[in-house]
């Protein structure tokens with residue numbers, strides 16, 4: 001494939017060093033949807049354009065279902081991660097299936113409380129109500145607040161409840177240390193981290209790499225502790241959460257006699273680590289961006305309030321009520337399709353690349369691609385492609401609605417790339433969608449968000465595995481109606 005000439009040892013690293021997604025988008029305009037760059041001495045295939053990406057990840061999915069063996073990935077879950085390890089064969093397949101089924105059971109299972117229709121709804125409702133109370137309390141005390149630090153604990157609590165059957169206090173130091181250092185993780189695992197491609201850099205002292213390794217160790221030890229507690233209290237007649245369900249699978253050897261697909265005891269912790277790790281930073285980032293968009297676009301917030309008032313009113317937000325909302329949520333294709341949530345406003349500020357590798361020699365759009373080629377799939381480019389989107393930079397949630405505003409424009413939703421595509425597509429997609437919907441709908445039903453006088457909001461995305469924003473200390477809320485008496 002064509003691509004820019006680079007320097008002998010550095011390759012194209014200098015031009016890709018910052019805001020890699022933007023640099024690659026610019027280059028793809030010149031070299032096309034299938035392009036090759038070099039980072040250090042390593043060639044990297046860069047895919048852009050929705051059709052080309054669909055061709056590779058869906059139509060030729062088997063060829064593009066690997067993961068590159070990157071240096072930084074070796075430190076995630078002790079190199080045994082479902083998401084980051086280079087394995088794409090039987091063991092990965094069996095574990096992915098297991099993780100998917102455990103996630104599903106502990107989100108759609110009926111809730112023991114009659115007021116919620118499923119476990120996920122119960123966990124999110126509890127946390128969202130907590131946030132409403134907390135934000136109002138912060139307003140009384142300080143007249144302003146920074147929402148991210150509360151959102152992240154609440155979202156982490158949802159996945160903790162599913163994985164460990166446990167909710168943490170918002171002041172819990174162990175959890176706070178974990179959720180507040182994810183920046184180190186996303187910075188190093190971002191596409192184009194030079195230490196992944198230039199071996200010499202691994203031997204030079206690097207503060208970010210050290211923080212990254214420490215973070216992964218701490219994360220794993222946090223999960224290990226919970227898994228150990230579960231083994232000690234495990235009761236086959238009372239499967240409490242995802243960890244128990246994975247222990248059950250492991251003890252029963254339900255996966256058959258093929259040893260490749262059996263899950264050894266010590267690997268349970270890796271699977272839980274993956275689900276827990278993937279499950280809170282992404283969703284928090286989505287929610288947090290949504291609030292940023294809402295305060296900078298009060299007219300859109302007003303429309304969402306009106307829609308919520310018309311459809312849900314003051315009744316409790318659930319996965320079933322919502323009148324037209326729930327109906328519209330069925331069969332959605334992209335996050336933005338949730339007409340009631342602010343998510344449709346974002347065009348992939350969340351995950352900018354997916355990072356597969358080729359599993360065999362293959363041909364894409366007429367170009368030969370060898371086995372084990374590291375691939376950057378530029379999701380950001382698709383979500384900002386002028387050929388696909390009118391005014392791609394404009395924040396316009398209504399672009400995802402049909403002309404009469406009663407239905408979701410499914411075709412446009414399917415053009416959004418957020419969760420990857422094909423064999424490696426995110427396994428938490430449905431859970432993430434529902435979480436974001438339930439959190440936002442509950443918050444917006446009761447609160448109006450704004451920025452305090454003289455306060456500012458910096459929407460500049462910070463490059464990493466997902467694009468984050470600088471935290472904003474100037475949030476305010478106003479209660480829309482008293483919660484007492486809500487049916």
Ligand code: HEM
Pocket residue numbers: 082083084096099103159274275276278279280282283286350351353354355356418419420421423424425426427428429431432
């Ligand atoms: C808004 C939230 C989320 C976003 C934007 C997101 C995005 C992604 C992306 C882009 C991938 C890589 C796909 C590829 O390589 O083609 C991925 C993989 C993955 N996600 Fe998510 N995700 C989200 C939430 C979640 C949640 C809630 C969970 C689980 C609780 C989860 C679990 C995973 C796992 C385990 C993988 C690895 C799959 C594999 O390699 O086989 N994600 N996600």
